[in-house]
Amino acid sequence: MDVIVSRSYPERAEARAFEDAVGAAFASETGSDVLVVPHLYHIAEQDGVWAELAALAGPLMVLCWMYPRPVEWVLRRHGIGEVGLSVADLSTFDDVAQCLDACSAQVDRTPCDGSIRELAADISGRWHPVLDYSRCINCGQCLQFCLFGVFALDEEGVVRATEPDNCKLGCPACSRVCPRGAIMFPLYRKDDAMAGAPGQFVTPDDAARRMFEQRTKRLHKQAPADDDLDALIDDLDRLAERGL
Numbered sequence: 001m002d003v004i005v006s007r008s009y010p011e012r013a014e015a016r017a018f019e020d021a022v023g024a025a026f027a028s029e030t031g032s033d034v035l036v037v038p039h040l041y042h043i044a045e046q047d048g049v050w051a052e053l054a055a056l057a058g059p060l061m062v063l064c065w066m067y068p069r070p071v072e073w074v075l076r077r078h079g080i081g082e083v084g085l086s087v088a089d090l091s092t093f094d095d096v097a098q099c100l101d102a103c104s105a106q107v108d109r110t111p112c113d114g115s116i117r118e119l120a121a122d123i124s125g126r127w128h129p130v131l132d133y134s135r136c137i138n139c140g141q142c143l144q145f146c147l148f149g150v151f152a153l154d155e156e157g158v159v160r161a162t163e164p165d166n167c168k169l170g171c172p173a174c175s176r177v178c179p180r181g182a183i184m185f186p187l188y189r190k191d192d193a194m195a196g197a198p199g200q201f202v203t204p205d206d207a208a209r210r211m212f213e214q215r216t217k218r219l220h221k222q223a224p225a226d227d228d229l230d231a232l233i234d235d236l237d238r239l240a241e242r243g244l
């Protein structure tokens with residue numbers, strides 16, 4: 001089985017040592033082939049590493065520094081893990097043995113070489129929405145709401161984040177208005193549900209609905225401005241402070 005270890009970003013020496021130790025343990029203890037990659041959320045959309053991971057034949061175990069649900073959907077967006085996918089958050093383990101214990105039941109022991117390979121990829125500090133298609137009902141509200149052209153319909157009429165890097169750093173607004181809690185921002189640490197924590201989903205409240213109505217009315221009347229975005233982020237911060 002292939003095990004993918006996604007590095008921290010920005011890189012931290014302590015995290016890197018843990019990633020290396022976990023990779024070595026999986027290779028030697030479970031005989032898995034280990035691929036070490038840069039932080040999966042930050043790899044450039046068009047980077048060739050996605051095709052390399054999509055070409056892996058069997059089920060995958062992915063170890064990363066994020067909640068599992070958004071990572072699963074980042075990978076599925078690139079056609080990775082269709083045969084089988086397990087994801088674990090490295091930050092939930094105290095040490096390598098605990099990680100190995102927790103994950104080894106999910107590791108397919110089909111004999112591999114026990115190799116470790118580091119894949120290079122183009123990364124930068126990205127910020128973009130991740131859509132969970134097990135929850136999305138294709139209502140199009142995110143597409144209507146976003147001021148920056150992040151979403152569009154594909155040729156089959158399905159809402160996709162076609163221009164993810166148009167998303168504005170720190171803006172998680174569409175996540176708050178999505179009626180199904182299908183939009184995640186895995187690095188948004190002010191709100192675990194928005195970050196995709198297990199079993200937690202954002203539900204739009206009255207304030208978010210009002211924000212949606214106000215913004216969509218304005219969207220068709222004028223071009224987006226930086227002030228607009230700042231006001232939107234302020235609105236969201238106020239909602240978060242009030243625990244809404």
Ligand code: SF4
Pocket residue numbers: 131135136137138139140141142143159177178179180181182183
């Ligand atoms: S708002 Fe949510 S449910 Fe509706 S299309 Fe967008 S992601 Fe899907």
Ligand code: SF4
Pocket residue numbers: 129145146147148150166167168171172173174175
């Ligand atoms: S967070 Fe804001 S800028 Fe990014 S996709 Fe959603 S609405 Fe658009």
